[in-house]
Amino acid sequence: MSTSTNPVIAFAGAHRIAAGQLALVALKAKELLDRNDNATILIFDDLTSEQVEVDFRGSAEQVLQRLAADDAASTASEENPDSHEPARGPGRPKLGVVGREVTLLPRHWDWLNAQAGGASVALRKLVEDARRHSEQRDQLRRAQEYAYRFMSAMAGNSVNFEEAARALFAGDLAGFELLIEAWTPDVRDHLKVLATRAFAA
Template sequence: MNQITPHQVIAFAGAKRIASGQLELVALKAKELIDRNDSASILIFDGLTSEQVEIDFRGSAEQVLQRLSATEAVAAAAETSVDAQETARGPGRPKLGVVGREVTLLPRHWAWLNQQPGGASVALRKLVEDAKRRSEERDQVRKAQEYAYRFMSAMAGNQPNFEEATRAFFAGDQSRFEELSEPWQIDIRDHARTLAARAFASAE
């Protein structure tokens, strides 16, 4: 589970959505419910990735927010440290961030690369960038599917037609998915459809 998230979140008590928005506000809403019913089952999901967000609800609401703030500060410090390491300049060609690695190719591949403008290194970089651009759309679809399925598997696994609905989802059949998910409990169904719509849109 994630300790902190930069995205907006959505919280469920059982199958009912209780709050969505900024993490601190959602945490307070969940805390209010837990204070009224300490047996309440609360799940909080990152609004983009559907990763579950873990919050320590012990103590007062102020203490809960203090712990969240402390966790955010630690996460921000860690990210700043990583960024500083990535921008540190080493020997060689620091502005490009060039990393030397061994590449094994057949002689005819080397012959073709060496004939390209700029030589083998420039040609290889161009090939990689072109392949990266072509794969971006597929990667977006895959990620959107992964995020939606992560939520559905956590919250909709016991809903009617779950397996058939997920097959339609991965097949890109939006109308069939919506038909099969219609009997799901409303808040679960609506959020699952919101996430699924991102995957369908990415695939267009």
């Protein structure tokens, strides 16, 4: 991932160097790299913990220009999602309805067709009901994955890593915090923020 609209957080090794909007964080990281070109910089999306790639070649102004260009390209792609998609098939595109193939057994089709409104209406109702019932579980799973993604990148070799990962996915906040207490402070503190989101979810 090369850009992020979410706040980001940057680490030089195991030490946090900046957090906030990508352009400002990139400038801080660039300053550090100009002083020490052997520094290892990792920048993470503050929400998803995905690593954010920044091209630090050239001057600070050139770094910012590339970020602005990437952001403009990403915005244009989001505003014109159909520009890279093939022609739509059956459906009601003006209503946002897209036709796709669904493979079911005959008894499933028989049941769907017997519902009020037919198969399409019944399927949409089933999907919406499933989304509502699984929303909290899905939020928890995503928050756990975001925390684990950061853990793996920044503390994969740390003592108690496997045990801490199990505590994270088991929902054991007290055990999790105890297991990571000896980790590098900046990594541990950010991980506590991510884990709190997961346990809150």
